[in-house]
Amino acid sequence: MRESVDLTTNLAGIRMRNPVMAASGTFGYGEEYASLIDVKKIGAIVLKSVTLKPRDGNVPPRLVETPAGLLNAIGIHNIGVEALKAEKLPGLRDAGTPVIVNIWGENVNEFVKVIEALEDVEGIAGIEVNLSCPNVGGTLFAQDAAAAEGLLENVRKKCALPLIAKLSPQVTDITLIAKACEDGGADAISLINSFPAMAIDVETKRPLLGNVTGGLSGPAIKPIAVKMVWEVSKAVKIPVVGMGGIMSASDAIEFMLAGAKAVAVGTANFVNPRTAEEIVNGIGNYLAKNGFSSVSQIVGVLDAR
Numbered sequence: 001m002r003e004s005v006d007l008t009t010n011l012a013g014i015r016m017r018n019p020v021m022a023a024s025g026t027f028g029y030g031e032e033y034a035s036l037i038d039v040k041k042i043g044a045i046v047l048k049s050v051t052l053k054p055r056d057g058n059v060p061p062r063l064v065e066t067p068a069g070l071l072n073a074i075g076i077h078n079i080g081v082e083a084l085k086a087e088k089l090p091g092l093r094d095a096g097t098p099v100i101v102n103i104w105g106e107n108v109n110e111f112v113k114v115i116e117a118l119e120d121v122e123g124i125a126g127i128e129v130n131l132s133c134p135n136v137g138g139t140l141f142a143q144d145a146a147a148a149e150g151l152l153e154n155v156r157k158k159c160a161l162p163l164i165a166k167l168s169p170q171v172t173d174i175t176l177i178a179k180a181c182e183d184g185g186a187d188a189i190s191l192i193n194s195f196p197a198m199a200i201d202v203e204t205k206r207p208l209l210g211n212v213t214g215g216l217s218g219p220a221i222k223p224i225a226v227k228m229v230w231e232v233s234k235a236v237k238i239p240v241v242g243m244g245g246i247m248s249a250s251d252a253i254e255f256m257l258a259g260a261k262a263v264a265v266g267t268a269n270f271v272n273p274r275t276a277e278e279i280v281n282g283i284g285n286y287l288a289k290n291g292f293s294s295v296s297q298i299v300g301v302l303d304a305r
């Protein structure tokens with residue numbers, strides 16, 4: 001019965017065997033996880049945000065567990081786009097699953113230089129533009145519709161690959177930013193990035209993160225993310241990738257009912273590296289049990305009475 005269920009998903013031209021992706025920054029460069037899970041079983045992997053030059057990131061501690069989530073202030077610690085091209089992307093061509101490169105820059109010019117450096121590089125299925133990192137300086141593209149649209153327009157000019165705009169939940173109306181990204185040329189929207197937050201050690205009276213503030217992810221943000229995915233998927237015509245606190249197949253299905261065509265698993269990878277694979281199986285079982293023949297049949301079918 002299970003074999004008859006079609007999980008294949010075409011995300012703005014990225015052909016995936018199922019809709020479950022690994023979220024940026026939580027799956028390394030894929031290789032670390034290859035010894036722990038069968039990467040071919042997940043729909044796609046999104047790499048850690050890459051910048052023009054290598055970055056050391058923020059001072060430690062950079063990760064703090066909270067009762068229902070994870071606070072991180074990594075600060076886009078990464079090897080830089082040239083090392084990514086030379087050391088990581090060649091090996092990832094054999095990953096057996098689409099590889100999406102996530103890019104970040106302090107300003108439009110830096111984003112454009114990163115995308116130029118990736119031009120004609122083989123083995124990239126798509127680009128995710130990180131408009132929304134809460135832990136670094138630079139222009140807050142995800143909080144300004146005009147800036148977001150301008151950034152997408154500039155990246156679009158240099159990029160023939162499917163382009164996904166990744167949004168921040170820290171806005172008054174996320175649909176305005178999503179629409180601006182669509183107008184700027186994005187092929188898909190992904191949301192949400194972590195939510196700006198902090199925690200304090202009452203004994204030392206010091207912040208628990210070296211950077212003082214960070215981004216909250218995990219189950220604590222899931223209901224916020226589901227609502228925003230629901231709003232954005234009604235506001236734009238392009239597909240939406242939902243993420244934020246997905247720990248189980250049931251969580252992933254919630255996002256899909258709310259309108260997400262695909263989902264991404266982040267924090268859960270640190271708890272159980274097999275989460276994404278287990279979610280793929282769980283979605284298949286849910287579809288079979290409920291008489292659906294294709295995963296596309298549950299996208300956006302929320303009965304919002």
Ligand SMILES: Cc1cc2nc3c(=O)[nH]c(=O)nc-3n(C[C@H](O)[C@H](O)[C@H](O)COP(=O)(O)O)c2cc1C
Nearest residue numbers: 023024025049072130192193217218244245266267
């Ligand atoms: C340790 C850590 C590092 C992250 N690094 C990035 C990053 O480099 N670029 C990015 O776009 N998102 C990054 N994220 C955000 C995740 O991709 C995701 O949007 C967010 O954590 C919400 O999903 P989750 O609750 O399943 O983790 C990071 C998240 C965590 C926990």
